Amino acid sequence: MKLALKELPTSPGVYFFKNARGHMLYVGKAANLRSRVYSYLRTNPAERDGAGLRFPFQPNPNLPLIKQRLIKETSIIDWEETLSEIEALLRESHYIKKYQPRFNVLLRDDKTFLSVKITNEEYPRVITTRKIEKDGTYYGPFTDARAVKETLKILRRFFPYRTTCLPNSGRACLYYHLMLCPGVCIGKMSAQEYQRQIRHIKNFFEGKRKKIISRLKQELKKLRPQDDEQSLRQAEKLEFKIKNLEKVLAMSRVLSFGEKVEGDIIELAKVLNLQEPPHRIEGYDVSNIVGILATASMVVFADGVANKDQYRKFKIKTVRGANDVAMLKEVLHRRFGRHTATSYQLLANSWPLPDLVVIDGGRPQLGAAMEVWQEFGLKIPLVSLAKRYEEIFIPNQLNPLVLPRTSPALHLLQAVRDEAHRFAVSYHKLLRRQKLLGKKRPRTRW
Template sequence: MNEKIQSVLNSLPHKPGIYIMKDGQGTILYVGKAISLYNRVRSYFQESTDLSPKNRSMVAKVEDIEFVVVKNEVEALVLESNYIKEYRPKYNVLMRDDKSYPYIKVSLTEDFPRVYRVRSFHHDGNRYFGPYTNSGAVDATLDLLNKLFAFRTCRYDASTWAPPAQGEPPEGWRQKLLPRPCTQYYIHRCIAPCVAYATREEYDAVIKQVILFLEGKHDEVVKSLQEKMQAAAENLNFEEAARMRDRIQAVERVLEKQRIISTEGQDDQDVIAFASGEDETCVMVFFFRNGKLIGREFFILQGTRDSSPGEVMASFLQQFYESSPHIPPELVVEVEPDDRAVIQSWLREKRKGPVTITAPKRGDKLRLVEMVKQNAREVLEQQRIKWLTDSQKTQLALEELQEALNLAAPPQRIECYDISNTQGTNSVGAMVVFEAGRPKPSEYRRFKIIDVDAGGLSNMQFTEASEEHERHDHSASDGTPTDAQLQHDWALPDLIIIDGGKGQLSAAMEVLQELQIDIPTVGLAKENEEIFIPGSPDPIILPRSSQGLYMVQRIRDEAHRFGITYHRKLRSDRTFKSVLDEIPGIGPKRKQALMKHFGSVRAMGAASVEDLAALDGMTRDAAEKVKEYIGRGE
């Protein structure tokens, strides 16, 4: 700890505020809030504090700390949100590309308002709906709205089309209309206030219906359209009545989709749950208005490794509702967010009304949360697959790796090795293969490691070691494949990635040198996402926005995912394997009955033969064998 940091720690007040941690170049690493700046900031530098790997990495880089004192926790939360949005610090949990999410804007401050897509939300007297994550879906919604309600889409100055709704026109005002309506009028997509085919009052009624629709109040929209249809029919305007009928049917088709999922009562609520990957989390939000599901959106949070569920939820609520134009009276969440009371108070101030954050433990709300969480899992998997198959990003990533690692060509075939173990037992090696940046599951391999020393890789013995040796041992001493190698199904990789830092990389290089294999090999340290290369004391650090870094992370994560599933299976098999498996005549059903009744092998050994034989499906002969085999084990 340098003197500058020590000086700051000594001057921290016992007051609420935010703290800003910076590195030696003045770059903001992290922004946090605290009830007591003195207690919170000092906790990072106390030896007794058990920091997460991410926080340890951050603290090692901190060269300066600034702080801002505020009146209360809510002010601290607001200021923290503003700093995170402005500076997007590396060690904060961040919503990916939050500035690019689109909104639907109803320009109420304009004469004859328009309805269109924008990229930012302001408190400027207009109505905003969103944010949405899918621009295509926003455009489709706008197209549907325009078909249903026929509002203008032009950018003409409409201030001269009609006198003001209230008060006298400004001095010198005179009505100026366009000479003729555009095509939109003739295809029934606009009611043409530009040529006075519609009054201001009639046009305002259209915009009111648009807002009701976007608010999810579709029943009110249908009722209004039905009244217009009936009035048109009574006036013998059957063409207009038919158009109203078609609009009603279109709205009801939307309603049918919403009736599949609805909540009790007529409440507005957002239901929020998430699914996490290695360093990203997909947060799914279902929007219920008047008890009906009107839409759903998902958001990707970055930098969530080592973050608790409560921290993830709190970070999302802050970032999402800070830029959301609508806050419902109830948020139903998967887990209670950290600083729940502070966030709830902040939301109440923003909404200017009551807001409750609920984390249900049972009942219908819990079932809704579980449904939303399942959707989050599916989206996270879709995002993973989508990235893996994105050829343009893939090619860029391979070229970045070629340049960063000084390779002769983009690495078309990459192998990544990962080891999973629990306190030295059930050690598992996993290898995944990527070709042209895409996974090749048919060549994935798992290895049960019989013996692993502290060095990790150097003494690996795999159950599939013969395949590995056959693949590599036929290489020539200079690392080029021989005829025998070329006849094998597997090709040598252009790049090997080892999940680990310098130690794991050194062990891997020893193995490769013993086998006389010359393949570019790197280690990827998970804690700081640093890439180590043999013979270099300093790691390569790719920019966070680098597609190359994103690729090696994804390959590493895929190896970890592939290995951990096998590791869990081995651990499960080991847990349930017992002396009962060795007893003739004791099959799965009898084993299950014995374990269910007695609970343990020790309890069976203490039981009499009569007690064992009395179980359903057991015989005296089987009971005597159980006693005999358990007795041998003891």
């Protein structure tokens, strides 16, 4: 095997070190792929002139020992060009989540990667953080903290946002004078206008470039017919922003939402040791007040995204009193008991079997589900997720699995669990309101 220097481009991109079986060992990004990859390798003048490097690759002796070990295990070097460093940063994050390369973990030095957080406030803040909590919207994590901060600097010039100032405090912050805050501190922008500004930043990190430009052009279209001086000035500024932003976005194709979700599903499969990525995930929860008007929910996530057309709601029929575990068992029995020899084909069209089932609860709820699985001989992967410590209980495993709060796999499980809880509670509240108002309870087919 030979790697010629001239084959490696000098453009930005992502590079991959793989072993002889093609398994991913390490993913990195570079502003100059040729320079970065060759910094790992021992080369002589002939090789630098284009004669080529032959396998096995020899590590640069100036590298740390762990990186020398990486090169010694490397049999294949591959790469993917990108249009910009920003794109390389985002794609590196995607591939690390997708493949979880061993040496990316070993080289972290126990540090948590940086994420971008947009807070859930009337006037959201855009900040960087290494700690993932339940509030806010997160993008990342990213391996290069410097590159993330540089990306935010560019975005902030086009879409100013607040970081530390207090809205409507009457005192202008430093960033307002630097034209990096839109003036929410002194009441120059309403909450509704500011939310639209933040939506543009979210669209950038979600890969929705066309939507950013489209919305700005809509705003410009509304301003142009107006003849007052203020509107004309705003239109002129907006036109300038659109022109320059189109140039920036043309050089920064960011990762699509679909690609991010795909990586999360693959990571979940690895974490749970599933044979295949779970393309259809079903989540279950029950809701009641001391057994009164007890309900249950089934939610469906298809390829990591909620599919509300597939949701089902249940009224508890056989359990009396407050017994959540028995209620859950009844619902699972009703759902999976329908897959009989006579009704299987008819039901499979509308109720296909899932690739993974997520139960809201701990070990007791998992035990109830396992009894149903045993009764019907189900081979569907099954887990329960307990809220307090976010512990994942797995059948035939003594200790629960606890993932880092930054884990995208955990985030996906939490999304399914929380959506099942929300849907069950909303149905229970609906029945309570109808009973209070004396309305007839709606019938359900399930």
